[in-house]
Amino acid sequence: MPSILSLTQVSKTYASGHKALDHVDLEIRRGEIFALLGPNGAGKTSLISIICGIVTPSSGTILVDGHDAIRHPRQARSLIGLVPQELSVDMFETVAATMRFSRGLFGKAPDPTHTEQVLRDLSLWDKRNSKIMELSGGMKRRVLIAKALSHEPDILFLDEPTAGVDVSLRRDMWTMIGKLRERGVTIILTTHYIEEAEEMADRVGVINKGQLLLVEEKAALMKKLGKREMDLALVEPLAQVPAGLEEWHLTLADEGHRLRYTFDAQAERTGIPSLLRKLAELGIGFKDLDTSKSSLEDIFVDLVEHRETANQGAAA
Numbered sequence: 001m002p003s004i005l006s007l008t009q010v011s012k013t014y015a016s017g018h019k020a021l022d023h024v025d026l027e028i029r030r031g032e033i034f035a036l037l038g039p040n041g042a043g044k045t046s047l048i049s050i051i052c053g054i055v056t057p058s059s060g061t062i063l064v065d066g067h068d069a070i071r072h073p074r075q076a077r078s079l080i081g082l083v084p085q086e087l088s089v090d091m092f093e094t095v096a097a098t099m100r101f102s103r104g105l106f107g108k109a110p111d112p113t114h115t116e117q118v119l120r121d122l123s124l125w126d127k128r129n130s131k132i133m134e135l136s137g138g139m140k141r142r143v144l145i146a147k148a149l150s151h152e153p154d155i156l157f158l159d160e161p162t163a164g165v166d167v168s169l170r171r172d173m174w175t176m177i178g179k180l181r182e183r184g185v186t187i188i189l190t191t192h193y194i195e196e197a198e199e200m201a202d203r204v205g206v207i208n209k210g211q212l213l214l215v216e217e218k219a220a221l222m223k224k225l226g227k228r229e230m231d232l233a234l235v236e237p238l239a240q241v242p243a244g245l246e247e248w249h250l251t252l253a254d255e256g257h258r259l260r261y262t263f264d265a266q267a268e269r270t271g272i273p274s275l276l277r278k279l280a281e282l283g284i285g286f287k288d289l290d291t292s293k294s295s296l297e298d299i300f301v302d303l304v305e306h307r308e309t310a311n312q313g314a315a316a
């Protein structure tokens, strides 16, 4: 499938000297839902702002459905809807007027049918004549989405769409994103929440310190995230992992007092029952057992450490 969005070697260094993006290459497929995951300050908003023409990149190329976003920003921008993190609406305006006005800015004639459809999808139809300042925080977030969809964009960016929203809005948002996808809209969302990516995305990108560390099909990433660690506190410390336990690839920690096993929680067989049987057979006793799930943070740490080790290796 051809890319609808293509980024080549995009970098951004702000006037402060801070390098927010470092040679980012990214291809977004037409019609997919792509989740960009990263911790605070990773560069997610900078990346979106560059694609939307709000921030100028220091170098690199961005093609939005073939339009060069730097040389032809208007054509590129007209294909994009942006739901920003922060409220960016006129508080004194009504919901319907906000949508009409935004659509007009993109040079599109009013389309009451489309407006009604979007407002109904977002449960905003009853509030169409309310001033935005009269709405609750959750409703205001919905208005931002309606505004972004006003000109029927092919690509929708959602910057942290569910940060600080309640369960009902989160559910509505997921439903709406599903509907948009059925209509062929390409969706790119940024998030801190792995659950959000898990629920909705086809592919996931992980960004940290301005570098895109990986782009993968969701299923493959979830498999990595499904890693768990089992930690056994031993009755007697061990000097080394005893023979006969090779197949579990165990490691010792805490000066031989703890035996660690990493396994795939999503696999049909975790290997735990057979390991425990083997330990009993070998007479290795334990007084406590702990399991922990690897979090997104662990994956970041893993990725970053690997990257740093690889860089050091290359420099040596």
Ligand SMILES: Nc1ncnc2c1ncn2[C@@H]1O[C@H](COP(=O)(O)OP(=O)(O)OP(=O)(O)O)[C@@H](O)[C@H]1O
Residues within 6 Å of the ligand: 014, 015, 016, 018, 019, 020, 038, 039, 040, 041, 042, 043, 044, 045, 046, 047
């Ligand atoms: N206009 C600016 N001038 C200088 N530095 C900036 C500017 N905008 C962002 N930065 C810095 O660039 C880095 C990336 O910021 P960005 O907002 O893109 O991250 P983010 O991944 O969206 O983070 P968050 O999840 O907190 O929104 C941060 O260190 C931020 O302080």
